[in-house]
């Protein structure tokens with residue numbers, strides 16, 4: 001059998017490595033092909049460190065060839081351009097065609113630019129490339145600010161507005177606020193002109209955690225000098241300008257869009273069943289509805305959950321879904337019935353700068369430095385299982 005896995009993120013890489021191990025333990029020779037547009041695996045959940053770090057910013061990526069060198073997984077670097085479910089093959093942008101017996105979709109999510117002008121005039125943060133671009137953009141703005149004496153111009157250059165008060169927006173705001181002292185020292189830009197705004201259209205930050213986390217996040221970000229604007233809906237974006245409801249305008253040289261995500265367009269374009277936000281719909285076996293040989297996991301999938309309606313999109317769920325898929329695919333290969341996927345609620349942790357975090361590991365609210373230590377511990381654990389040191 002040939003199994004093609006599209007996307008080597010948290011879900012896809014885990015599925016590939018686990019399936020390879022299970023097959024080899026059984027001395028099977030089925031082929032596992034892992035495809036990604038990049039030659040590296042990205043730790044998306046630490047990209048905000050890459051943006052806001054003066055040190056070399058390599059900590060967020062791992063070379064896939066090295067990670068897979070002890071396995072039989074064949075890695076193909078390429079961007080999936082077309083899925084042809086009725087012919088059981090995938091076409092890559094470079095023209096390669098990959099036939100499959102089973103296909104696994106672990107393509108992650110794409111940014112949903114919800115208002116006019118957002119795509120053209122904001123930066124986003126979903127990939128390592130985005131993080132490096134944002135990092136370099138900020139250095140360029142601060143460097144330019146150091147070279148002018150016009151205070152209005154300086155303030156504009158040193159203002160960053162982040163749209164979206166969820167994981168990405170809060171973590172980025174916290175990390176940036178902690179970085180600006182170093183950035184000003186290194187570029188010579190005046191510290192007094194720094195402004196960081198976090199703009200959220202709802203009345204809660206980190207709404208998946210509830211009000212207590214919103215209050216903690218607001219307090220922590222406020223201490224770091226971030227201005228939080230709740231109930232502030234951005235209606236359109238122009239160059240260096242956010243237009244918000246009520247006719248107000250917010251000007252900033254750096255605009256970051258962290259306000260929405262959707263399933264990859266490729267899924268809808270290929271005729272697969274998707275929900276209103278373009279996520280491919282699966283059953284509780286992670287099998288795409290009406291497509292018996294296609295499976296999906298992670299942020300690109302809409303997976304039903306008896307408790308929450310739909311399984312949340314986070315790295316810990318994605319990883320476990322990848323492992324679950326490996327077992328299901330082995331069951332398919334061996335002609336056994338698969339098990340249903342049952343989401344394990346381990347909770348989440350969100351950093352608010354290097355010294356503070358909030359979260360609900362195993363359902364218990366936790367704030368402050370203990371939460372930071374716990375989050376770092378999880379990151380270290382993930383790195384060690386990646387590199388085979390756990």
Ligand SMILES: Cc1cc2nc3c(=O)[nH]c(=O)nc-3n(C[C@H](O)[C@H](O)[C@H](O)COP(=O)(O)OP(=O)(O)OC[C@H]3O[C@@H](n4cnc5c(N)ncnc54)[C@H](O)[C@@H]3O)c2cc1C
Pocket residue numbers: 006007008009010011012035036037038041042044045046047048078079080081106107108109125126167168171264266297298299300313314315316318348349350351
């Ligand atoms: C800044 C930020 C901070 C976050 N922080 C946290 C956190 O603290 N905790 C947490 O649990 N979650 C966090 N998340 C969410 C978490 O990162 C995602 O839930 C997780 O990455 C989903 O894993 P995935 O495998 O579905 O997708 P991804 O990890 O995004 O992997 C998708 C892979 O598919 C590849 N790909 C996409 N399209 C194509 C194509 N057409 N062809 C080939 N390859 C393709 C991509 O290159 C990528 O490698 C954060 C997200 C962001 C953006």
